[in-house]
Amino acid sequence: MTSRTWFITGVNSGFGRQMTEQLLARGDRVAGTVRRPGSVADLQDAYGEKFWVAHLDLADLPAARGVVDRAFAELGRIDVVVNNAGYGLFGAAEELTDEQVVAQVSTNLLGSVQVVRAALPHLRAQGGGRLIQISSYGGQATNPGASLYHAGKWGIEGFMEGTARDVAPFGIGVTIVEPGGARTEFRFDSLQLAQPMGAYDGTPAAMVRGAKDRSRPPLGDPAKMAARIIDSAAQEPAPLRVVLGSDAYRFVTTALRERLAQIEPQQDLAASTDWTGNPA
Template sequence: MAETSDGRVWLITGTSSGLGRALAEAVVARGDRLVAAVRRPETNDDLVAEAPDRVKVVRTDVTSTKDVHEVVEAAAQGFGRIDAVVNNAGFGLLGGVEEATEDQIRSQLEVNTFGVFNVTRAVLPVLRAQRSGHIFMISSVAGQFGAPGLAWYDASKFALEGFSEALAAEVRPIGAKVTIIEPGNFRTKWAGDSMVMAAARIGDYAPSIDPVRALFSGLNGNQPGDPAKAAQTIIRMLDEPEPPLRLVLGGDALELIRQKLARQTAELDKWESVTFSTDFDKA
């Protein structure tokens, strides 16, 4: 039985599996309305069957501005408003900077970064007109912490973080909010079937990259994060009057980010005198 809800409208990209799918299920169970933007609509047939009056599934490639504008229009026209936008579509590319092909690199950035830009730009006029709305950016611990073998994935998420931080300040006057979600390792297909492997392997990089490959191989299916719990947490953030700009999900992610910030602070302190030495001398 669906929970009581005010029937808010969610636009979620990438709902075929993983966190996007878990969130889509939670939104429908809550009684809210869902517009699912997904490359394979048939993966969401069960959600449509469960709530045909509250679920719209639109075949969407987030790298296509035409597709993106069509799904935003389907949400705004079909349900009259958009309360939450979840930029979730994305994938991981594992391999060294030299090991990935140009096509693989461009695909990584087109989906994870430019796809988010496309959706956000298309939805902003709707949020501006209604003077409300909450944009959730599904980033990653990789948006804060760079790891060997994930340079291109990290680049896509670091770009998303800076974009989102600036966007949050821009949209505040129109009543819209932005929250960057930074998950750690969650039990999804990200490290398994959804992971794209770089086309080549260069032996010189084995000492730095092979341990990362082994880590993900061993972790797949045993990740500590629960997607269903993450979905409920994101829904909760929509109810928060003052949600955080960044929300870390998972104890593993929190520990990695804290370690990175401690190293960064120590490095700033160590080189502080050099930093100040580049200023003009005081008169």
């Protein structure tokens, strides 16, 4: 197997950590970003020059471009760019503060957009590569109490799908990964809950208040999921979407069927608004 060089945001935990460990163990190079310096010191000690690390807060858009440019400059060719960093913010829309809304969109949407925009000139210049976006089944389906989280995921999926059409002529493949729940620390270390309002007590939106309950472990095995994400980078052509977890498959397929069932009966209504006069 030919070794590759990967750029991955958020390598200190979750899928980013799992992917980094597996890639380094098999002999690939990884350029990783972290918000907390020193959080991956063990991997730096173990793998030395194989593991390039930079500090990055994705909400700092100029910094994101600078880190991407520096990684390409210092490592040369980077074969796969993975947008993994992000966090969850749950609560009804009016329970969230303005600051929470801005921080969520800046990190989960704008930060990922900036990483892709920064990487594209380098990928085009080297004749191709792969972009992988870690999304969620929440990029296709919705749950009460997660409107802002869904806003970021639906937004980044639209951006990545549109970008896939833009960059295909340059040999750049795009894959959106939609995992279900996984047994990582995401729900506990990277999850923020809004300050609850009494008006939502007992409503569906209040269900997210128990999201950090450790007595209900998710279905997904993060090591297996990370391995499938890594495998997707070798698929030709690049799969536009990869759904991971039986829960994710159920949520996504149900949402798509419901959406189609709502739209298909509107065919005549849609056509009724077409221009029927003389061609302009």
